[in-house]
Amino acid sequence: xxxxxxxxxxxxxxxxxxxxxxxxxxxxxxxxxxxxxxxxxxxxxxxxxxxxxxxxxxxxxxxxxxxxxxxxxxxxxxxxxxxxxxxxxxxxxxxxxxxxxxxxxxxxxxxxxxxxxxxxxxxxxxxxxxxxxxxxxxxxxxxxxxxxxxxxxxxxxxxxxxxxxxxxxxxxxxxxxxxxxxxxxxxxxxxxxxxxxxxxxxxxxxxxxxxxxxxxxxxxx
Numbered sequence: 001x002x003x004x005x006x007x008x009x010x011x012x013x014x015x016x017x018x019x020x021x022x023x024x025x026x027x028x029x030x031x032x033x034x035x036x037x038x039x040x041x042x043x044x045x046x047x048x049x050x051x052x053x054x055x056x057x058x059x060x061x062x063x064x065x066x067x068x069x070x071x072x073x074x075x076x077x078x079x080x081x082x083x084x085x086x087x088x089x090x091x092x093x094x095x096x097x098x099x100x101x102x103x104x105x106x107x108x109x110x111x112x113x114x115x116x117x118x119x120x121x122x123x124x125x126x127x128x129x130x131x132x133x134x135x136x137x138x139x140x141x142x143x144x145x146x147x148x149x150x151x152x153x154x155x156x157x158x159x160x161x162x163x164x165x166x167x168x169x170x171x172x173x174x175x176x177x178x179x180x181x182x183x184x185x186x187x188x189x190x191x192x193x194x195x196x197x198x199x200x201x202x203x204x205x206x207x208x209x210x211x212x213x214x215x216x217x218x219x220x221x
Contacts, residue, residue, distance in 0.1 A: 012201045013047040016208040023215040030218055035085040036164055036211060039078060046074045068125040075126075079105060079133045082168060086140045089161060093147035101136055108132060124186065130179035134172040141169035160218040167210020174203040 008015075020040050029037050053067040083102045109129070113119040117126050144165045178200055185196065 006198075009198050009201050011051055012205050014044065014051055016205045017044045017047065019208050020212040020215050023212050027215070027218070029215060030160075032088050033085070033160060033164070033214070033218060035081040035088065036214070039081040040208075040211065042077055042081075043074060046070055046077070050074070066122045068122070069120045071125040072119055072129055075130050075133045076109060079137065082137055083140065085164070086144065089144070091144065091147045093150065094143050098140070098143070101139075105132070105136060124183045127179055127181070127183040130182075131176060134176040134179055137168060138172045138176065141165050141172070160214040160216075163210050163214035163217060167207045167214070170210070171203050171207040175200050 017040050021044065024037060024040070050067045050070045053070070080102060083098070083105075087098055112126070112128060117128065119126075144161075178196060182196075
């Protein structure tokens with residue numbers, strides 16, 4: 001029974017995305033949600049490549065059986081698409097900051113992978129990249145709620161962007177420290193690190209459930 005559960009969790013980065021995608025097939029989403037729509041489709045193909053590479057790594061040539069660079073690619077794409085999503089919400093709060101952050105992130109990525117890390121590192125994904133992405137996306141989610149509070153705008157739980165932002169906030173909050181410490185854990189406590197990644201996968205399921213709820217509620221907007 002445990003092996004079946006573990007198999008389901010192992011593939012959750014793929015099948016979880018099918019939940020919001022199933023709703024995309026039923027209804028066209030509003031323009032403001034287009035970055036999120038692009039994200040779930042792109043993430044599906046990247047995560048499928050990630051899991052397939054891991055599952056058939058023993059039969060792949062040695063130079064192609066690492067999927068770390070795909071996690072790095074996923075992180076960069078996720079950040080830029082969700083930062084665009086927050087910008088497209090047109091909340092009159094920290095407007096300039098929200099537009100400057102993606103530029104700063106791009107500079108960080110270029111400097112980091114030019115001088116400090118190898119984007120295609122065979123042995124490890126970039127904890128630095130993933131943790132910086134998580135903290136910046138957490139900033140975006142917090143400023144979303146601060147805008148609601150400062151402008152005395154009620155948080156409508158039937159609003160599609162509320163569900164998406166909340167799901168993203170849960171995901172990055174749970175995973176910030178996992179991302180930050182993951183490489184060290186794989187060196188010192190490898191079995192624990194592998195088990196800990198289950199928490200990431202479960203949070204990713206929750207994230208996609210919230211995205212699906214957001215797509216569903218867009219019908220009422």
